[in-house]
Amino acid sequence: MEEILASIRRIIAEDNDAEKPAEEAAAPPPLHVAEPEPISAPAPVAAMKDDVLELTEVVEDEPEPEPQAPYEPEEPLFQPRRFEMPEDPTEGLVxxxxxxxxxxxxxxxxxxxxxxxxxxxxLGNGAITLEELVRELLRPQLQDWLDRNLPGMVERLVREEIERLARAAK
Incomplete structure (x- = not known):
C-alpha cells in the first residue's frame, strides 16, 4: 500500500516539476500529508454463522409477590375540633x-x-331606568330648592338686564 502511495507521489511530483517554471522550483517543499490508516477487512459471513446462541437452560417465571396486609391508617397527629351546634336553631348571629x-x-x-x-x-318596576328613578327621587328636593331660590334669581337677572339696556340707551 505504501509503495502505491509513494509511486503516486512520484508521478505527481514529476508532473508538477514539468509544468512549473524554474523560478517556482525554489518554492518550499509541500506539506507532509498524513497517510491513511489501512482498512481492515470485514469478518467473513461464514464465521458469523458459527456464532449462534443456543438456549439450553430453562428459565422459570418469577413467583407472584405475596399480598400485602390491608392498609390501616395511623392515628392522626391532632384531634379535629368538634363544634357544638346551638340548642336553639332559630338563634342568629346578631x-x-x-x-x-x-x-x-x-x-x-x-x-x-x-x-x-x-x-x-x-324599585321592583323593571321598566324604569336608573336615570328615571333618580329624576323622580330628586323631584321633591329640586322643587323645594326652586321655591326658595327662583324668585330671587329671576328678580336679580331681570334687574341686571334692565340696567344693561338703560346704559346702552344713554
Whole structure:
C-alpha cells in the first residue's frame, strides 16, 4: 500500500516539476500529508454463522409477590375540633336588639317603597331606568330648592338686564 502511495507521489511530483517554471522550483517543499490508516477487512459471513446462541437452560417465571396486609391508617397527629351546634336553631348571629333595629329599618324601607308605588316609581318596576328613578327621587328636593331660590334669581337677572339696556340707551 505504501509503495502505491509513494509511486503516486512520484508521478505527481514529476508532473508538477514539468509544468512549473524554474523560478517556482525554489518554492518550499509541500506539506507532509498524513497517510491513511489501512482498512481492515470485514469478518467473513461464514464465521458469523458459527456464532449462534443456543438456549439450553430453562428459565422459570418469577413467583407472584405475596399480598400485602390491608392498609390501616395511623392515628392522626391532632384531634379535629368538634363544634357544638346551638340548642336553639332559630338563634342568629346578631343580638336581639340588632335584629330588632334591622327589622325596623326594613319595615321603613318597605313603607317608602309602598308610597312610591302610587307614583309608579318603585324599585321592583323593571321598566324604569336608573336615570328615571333618580329624576323622580330628586323631584321633591329640586322643587323645594326652586321655591326658595327662583324668585330671587329671576328678580336679580331681570334687574341686571334692565340696567344693561338703560346704559346702552344713554
Amino acid at each position: 343580638s336581639r336588639a340588632t335584629a330588632a333595629a334591622s327589622t325596623a329599618a326594613f319595615a321603613a324601607m318597605h313603607s317608602r317603597v309602598r308610597e312610591r308605588r302610587d307614583s309608579d316609581v318603585y
